[in-house]
Amino acid sequence: MKKINQFFIRIKTNLAKTKFLVAVFSLLLLSCNKKLESNSQQEESVIVVVQDLSMSLNPSSTEITQERKFVSRFLEKEMSSNFDLMVLYSNSTSNSVTNNFKIEWQASEKVSSGYQSKSAKMLEESVMESENEDQKSAMIGKLCKKLFDEMPKQKSSQTEIIELLAEFEKQNAHYSNVKVLFISDMVQSSNLSNWDSDFPKDKKDAESKAQIDTEKLKKVFGLSDSALSKVSQISVLIPASVDKEKTITPQYYYQKLFENFSYRKPIEWHSL
Secondary structure, eight states, X not given: OHHHHHHHHHHHHHXXXXXXXXXXXXXXXXXXXXXHHHHHTOOOEXXXXXXXXXXXXXXXXXXXXXXXXXXXXXXXXXXXXXXXXXXXXXXXXXXOTTOOEEEOOOOOOOOOOSOOOHHHHHHHHHHHHHHHHHHHHHHHHHHHIIIIISOOXXXXXXXXXGGGHHHHHHGGGTOSEEEEEEESOOOOBSSXXXXXXXXXXXXXXXXXXXXXXXXXXXXXXXXXXXXXXXXXXXXXXXXXXXXXXXXXXXXXXXXXXHHHTTOOSOOEEEEO
């Protein structure tokens, strides 16, 4: 009888150990799944560079060199891992489906393989950081080549700037964070809104025009009030040849227009 009792005690002990091991294994699996899930759901971001191809801008080789340096520094500062880069042209076909050049970040999947020593973990992180920096530099170089070495020769008689808001809204479906850099004098000239004959006179006039154009954009493109809700930064680089006096009232216009579509920060204006 005593032997039978000992036998059942051993069975109970083994069952308890088995349950414990199963529980530990389940927790490990859950932890791994969470790591994989967090990697797969990592927020994606994009920097959109808008290049003005209007006839009013004809940069010299010196200006192009200056703009290239600015863009390189800007991207070095604002870009981190998991950022895509995109080029859009501001011309008479801003909303064309072909107006889109994208360089996608190639993410390296990091899957935990269990315990790592501190030195091994530091080495792995150092390698990944180096790879990310190499990829970042290559992407910036490729984008600058597209902007400045492969710039389309054909100039446009129109400058569709506000029409690009429809393109920005499309990025909401793909990105959680959008940054925009315009290389432009920001003079709107299209059938939707033409400043060639009606340039904003002062702050009041600029904001009034922005309000009118807000309603036009909603009607023509069906833009929602949250079209720019995922845009975290808008910067403008004014080319060196542009008369700086003509960049004052447009600042009021664009600040009001972008705010109407849920952009909540001051526009950053830069000049060469």
